[in-house]
Amino acid sequence: MCKVFVLDTDKRPLNPIHSAQARQLLRNKKAAIYCQFPFTIILKKSRPDATIEPFRLKLDPGAKYTGVALVNDNTGEVVFAAELKHRGSAIRDALTSRRQLRRSRRNRKTRYRQPRFLNRIRPKGWLVPSLQSRIENIKTWVERLCRLSPIGAISQELVRFDMQLMCNPDIQGKEYQQGTLAGYETREYLLEKWDRQCAYCGIKDIPLQVEHIHARAKGGSNSITNLTLSCEKCNTKKGTKDIKDFLKKDLTRLEKIFKQAKRPLADAAAVNTTRLALLEVLKATGLPVEIGSGGLTKFNRSQQKLEKKHWIDAACVGKSTPKLIIKGIKSLLITANGHGNRQMCGTDKFGIPCRHRTNKQIHFGFSTGDIVKAVVTSGKKVGQYVGRVLCRATGSFDIATKGGRVAGISHRFCTSIHKKDGYSYSVSD
Structure with missing residues (x-):
């Protein structure tokens, strides 16, 4: 299991601890739950003698998934692992659908609208939304992990493939080309x-x-x-x-x-398009950033005879990779879902308005996207359900659980576990 993040009374990050220690602190009421995903506790009394050891945050950016690993450089222990699933394809499909509706609307006999100019000026460094979302997702989680754990350095796989090396084998000297890589x-x-x-x-x-x-x-x-x-x-x-x-x-x-x-x-092109922009984002944190290539990552993984997974690839990024200790690690699967739709007018597949959305998003203290725990004590759906909630003004909610979607759960049985943050979570087997 991944270790549990710990914050002191001033919300400063301490060294992560074993889950058994976290359970004992919670049982003795010396700590409280601060966050469910990733699981974090906060101490009720400060520990001035607590030692803090900086860790290295390692990232393996991909077109669809990004591997995340928190590694102790001295011992080689992986204390946290996650796989972040991006929503670039969903954004691309949504933009394509909107563009098609807009073009069909312009071809119909509708009211005249004067053309607007200079409303599409792109700033320097602009990326298409499907690629920019990947950078924003990674940036969000780098900042979040920096708040929850003491991080002293970052490693990023800058290029999946060293294209210059493949075109010109002597670009970095014969030792690189003719050596073990x-x-x-x-x-x-x-x-x-x-x-x-x-x-x-x-x-x-x-x-x-x-x-x-x-x-x-x-x-x-x-x-x-x-x-x-x-x-x-x-x-x-x-x-x-x-x-x-x-x-x-x-x-x-x-x-x-x-x-x-x-x-x-295509995937390599997407990664190569965002790699330098992501590097600038990581450098803006003020931490030293180490870069590596995909070939070096595979070499490190092959040398240690590790299986192919996104978070393991992340742990193998860069020349600083020690002998890794990954026994018992279960990665956190993070899926980017976005924050919902802001359009007030819903349309059918032809672009014709067919429904109106309400601007009220919070019902009975819950919002669609919250992770809740429902303990149903009466009715046809007696049982316990945990998952992402779909709220309605009537108070009858749907909960998306691992076993499927459960409809018709009253808000009276629901308790919020994790407020909506644009992501959904699960733990790998």
């Missing part, structure tokens, strides 16, 4: 780009080899656009043959390979 950058990029399967037969879950689409013997280059993945059987069978001759009986696959070879890796 040789090939990690290119191979990891190809594994992501070709979906970890053989380009010629589609087989998965076997050792794959880096293969030249146009053979070196026939003048093919080492460019990343000329490389793919192949199983040993297909690689041997193709040899130095021209790919058009090798796949002359499967023209569909041949066309797919040519198209995929020229296509950039």
Whole structure:
């Protein structure tokens, strides 16, 4: 289990403690619960003799998930782990839907509206909302963890793949290219780009080899656009043959390979677009920031024979990675949901107004998105339910639990556990 964060009476962060110690402090009424996610307690009496040891916050930013790990550099112990799921795709879909409705509205015979100019000036460093949300999510959790634990340094995976190194192997000297890291950058990029399967037969879950689409013997280059993945059987069978001759009986696959070879890796492009902006956000905290590449992360993880997970990748970021202690760690799964919709007029799929939303968001002391605990003592739904609540003015709430959505729970049975903050939480198995 992850350790429990501790705050003193002045809300200053102390060293995290074991969950058993936290239970004992709560049982003896020496502390109170400060926050449920991540679980934090606050002491009722100050401890002037408490020792504070700074930790390193490690981040592995991704297009869909970001790994977060809090590591003790001296002992290698991982004291906190989390996986943050972004909502970039949801934002993109919402913007696309709004744009389509706006265009259809302009094509209909509606009232004339004079054109407005200079209302779309983009400031320097502007990013599309689906990418900016990733940076804001990470920034929120970096600031939150800095308030809950003593953090002395930050490590960030700056690039998933060192593109300069792949194009010019000598850019950082021969020791980097010909040492133990040789090939990690290119191979990891190809594994992501070709979906970890053989380009010629589609087989998965076997050792794959880096293969030249146009053979070196026939003048093919080492460019990343000329490389793919192949199983040993297909690689041997193709040899130095021209790919058009090798796949002359499967023209569909041949066309797919040519198209995929020229296509950039979408997720890597999203990460590369936001990486420098995120680095500036981390530097603004005033803490020293260490950077690393995805190839180095995989090398550190492979050396310690750890499984592939987002939070483990985060713990392996950078050259400062010690021998990690991860026994018993259960990561906190954080999903970004946003703060709801501010539109007062709801429309159908054609953009025609069909409903009106109320501006009152709080009903009986609860707001949609709060995490509540409902203990139902009477009626058809007797039992205990914990989850995200959907509020109604009638007082009949719905609760989204792990087992599914439970409808018709009265507000009288509900107790708030965690107020709405734009995220939902669960713990990994």
